[in-house]
Amino acid sequence: MEFLVIKCGGSVLESLPDSFYKNVVAIQKEGRVKPVIVHGGGPLISSVLEKLGVNSTFIDGLRVTTNEMLDVVEMVLSGSVNKKIVSQLKKAGGTAVGISGVDGGLIQAKPVKNAADIGFVGEVEKVNGPFIRNICMHSMIPVISPIGIDLSGQRYNINGDSAASAIARALKARFCLISNIPGIYTEADGKKSVLHQVSEKEIKCLIEEKQITGGMLPKVTAALDSLSEKVTEAVILNGLEEESLLKFYDGKKSGTKIIKKEDQVHA
């Protein structure tokens, strides 16, 4: 079974055109590749927390998450955001199942490394791949929110990009990250452009030069982590560009392709 993991960023969720969901359903109905959606929801979490008088702080693009904040994060991600995507897919003619990483032990998590004061932020230890496969086998589209759980039952807030990356790796899936930008921007001589392709080494330079910052940091790490011998590229796509998902699916040029090495040979 072949999979396509589609990570939908919170930056773009409110603005994704109906055609995006129609395209996901069309891919599912074609049957060759099973789409799996993993979503974020960062901006909505921030705005709900703000209404409750809680300010968010981020370390390397990850939200510092106290126990009280964790309840809000889960409510927003696994409740409102997740069910909106399921409804959109229904409207587009498909059947989706909304679940969080907590359900069925889908995302087993542990505290994220090297950040003592970040609270209940997790990284993925293990993914229950057979659970996802089962949903896909029943012609349904899994829609997964990035909350993880450890063996003691503690829940963790996981960055959507890293959750999606671990799921893509577990399924040996093609991986695309849908966001609100046409790809990775770079600037040289005051001129801004979008990279068509970028390697791990180039990404390190761009991070050092502070050309890649904020929410793009977990995104590029996630893209690189998803790569394996079998899956050699991950792509950052613009959700606001109507046909970007189908272009990527059909192997056409779209967004920024992330690869391990510059000399990687491409079809």
Ligand SMILES: Nc1ncnc2c1ncn2[C@@H]1O[C@H](COP(=O)(O)OP(=O)(O)O)[C@@H](O)[C@H]1O
């Ligand atoms: N080099 C870069 N190219 C493009 N976007 C960048 C870059 N560096 C930082 N960013 C920021 O990263 C954001 C995408 O991350 P994020 O807001 O977390 O998206 P999402 O919610 O879609 O996961 C962009 O909107 C942009 O502000």
Ligand SMILES: CC(=O)N[C@@H](CCC(=O)OP(=O)(O)O)C(=O)O
């Ligand atoms: C640990 C951490 O930062 N978790 C994220 C989860 C949501 C997310 O990743 O949303 P986007 O995809 O929209 O960025 C957060 O709390 O914002």
